[in-house]
Amino acid sequence: MAVYTDITDAELEAFLSEFDLGAPLVFKGIAEGIQNSNFLLETERGRFILTIYERGVAHEELPYFLNLLRWLAEHGFPSATPVADRHGQLLSSLRGKPAAIVGFLPGLSVRRPTVEHCREAGRGLAWLHQAGAGYPGRRANDLGQAAWAPMFEPLQAAAEGFKPGLAATIKSDLEVLARAWPKDLPSGVIHADLFPDNVFFQNGVFAAAIDFYFACDDFLAYDLAICLNAWCFEPDGSLNVTAARAMVAGYQSLRPLSAAEREALPVLAWGAAMRFFLSRLSDWGMAAAEGAFVRPKNPMEYERKLAVHRAAQGGGGLMLFGEAGQ
Numbered sequence: 001m002a003v004y005t006d007i008t009d010a011e012l013e014a015f016l017s018e019f020d021l022g023a024p025l026v027f028k029g030i031a032e033g034i035q036n037s038n039f040l041l042e043t044e045r046g047r048f049i050l051t052i053y054e055r056g057v058a059h060e061e062l063p064y065f066l067n068l069l070r071w072l073a074e075h076g077f078p079s080a081t082p083v084a085d086r087h088g089q090l091l092s093s094l095r096g097k098p099a100a101i102v103g104f105l106p107g108l109s110v111r112r113p114t115v116e117h118c119r120e121a122g123r124g125l126a127w128l129h130q131a132g133a134g135y136p137g138r139r140a141n142d143l144g145q146a147a148w149a150p151m152f153e154p155l156q157a158a159a160e161g162f163k164p165g166l167a168a169t170i171k172s173d174l175e176v177l178a179r180a181w182p183k184d185l186p187s188g189v190i191h192a193d194l195f196p197d198n199v200f201f202q203n204g205v206f207a208a209a210i211d212f213y214f215a216c217d218d219f220l221a222y223d224l225a226i227c228l229n230a231w232c233f234e235p236d237g238s239l240n241v242t243a244a245r246a247m248v249a250g251y252q253s254l255r256p257l258s259a260a261e262r263e264a265l266p267v268l269a270w271g272a273a274m275r276f277f278l279s280r281l282s283d284w285g286m287a288a289a290e291g292a293f294v295r296p297k298n299p300m301e302y303e304r305k306l307a308v309h310r311a312a313q314g315g316g317g318l319m320l321f322g323e324a325g326q
């Protein structure tokens with residue numbers, strides 16, 4: 001359960017006295033999530049989410065994320081609007097840790113996305129890219145292509161522990177990816193972690209995106225590649241081509257991809273699988289070392305996705321552009 005910091009009634013009241021939100025009516029911890037402590041807060045003024053930022057997010061980067069949320073909300077995208085305190089500040093402090101209040105978003109995430117959810121998620125991602133255009137904040141992608149090889153160096157033994165021979169396969173993938181990685185594609189603010197648990201739907205329609213704490217500047221099509229991996233694979237490890245085509249078509253219904261983006265998508269998806277394989281492998285080792293009570297995500301799910309992308313390079317690509325007119 002992701003509530004690492006407990007808050008007493010007195011602490012909450014002192015904290016809320018800095019805001020114009022009225023008295024608290026409901027305050028309870030939210031089990032979902034891994035990185036931060038999240039609470040549902042209901043006051044006389046409405047429903048909110050109070051987040052206490054734990055060590056997973058670099059505190060000096062919080063203004064980038066909170067200002068981005070404000071920018072997106074101001075540009076019509078359904079993400080949580082941060083609530084400023086009486087001094088106009090979006091970032092506060094609670095129990096000596098950074099904390100913020102954002103608006104509560106209606107809707108529910110789905111565990112097993114259908115083809116239509118994938119289409120809607122694609123459309124929502126393109127909407128996010130359009131709304132993010134012009135955001136003045138800058139944040140380099142510290143988990144981008146250049147970071148992967150150094151990240152893997154200390155993880156080779158862990159990879160071998162999962163599957164003998166895997167370290168050599170990953171090294172070879174990293175070399176191919178370094179050579180094939182696009183140099184120049186349309187760039188902007190990307191979410192970089194728009195997995196199904198970070199998207200809310202209402203009546204099957206994209207309703208909101210949450211959890212922007214990996215947002216950064218990178219290729220827009222790389223964000224779509226991350227989503228293809230996260231949404232469009234079957235539990236048996238195969239790519240659901242119908243779902244993937246629907247996602248690409250949903251994306252293109254708002255923001256058509258350029259020829260260069262379309263051509264790059266298979267290698268971007270291979271790289272996106274590498275990024276999550278590596279972060280999961282790293283988190284796996286750390287969780288074991290620290291006896292963490294939140295179960296880490298399985299890196300081998302992404303090892304299977306890597307294998308799908310590797311095989312596709314040799315055999316005609318992923319065939320992601322099958323829907324009529326797309």
Ligand SMILES: Nc1ncnc2c1ncn2[C@@H]1O[C@H](COP(=O)(O)OP(=O)(O)OP(=O)(O)O)[C@@H](O)[C@H]1O
Binds near residue numbers: 080104
């Ligand atoms: N603005 C919001 N409106 C409604 N519910 C929210 C909102 N933000 C977060 N939640 C709820 O809180 C849960 C945890 O949020 P989130 O996924 O951001 O957690 P985290 O620990 O910060 O991130 P991560 O999942 O990457 O570890 C979500 O699954 C969702 O149920």
Ligand SMILES: N[C@@H](CCO)C(=O)O
Binds near residue numbers: 193195297
């Ligand atoms: N979405 C990431 C977890 C970090 O948010 C993963 O599935 O590995």
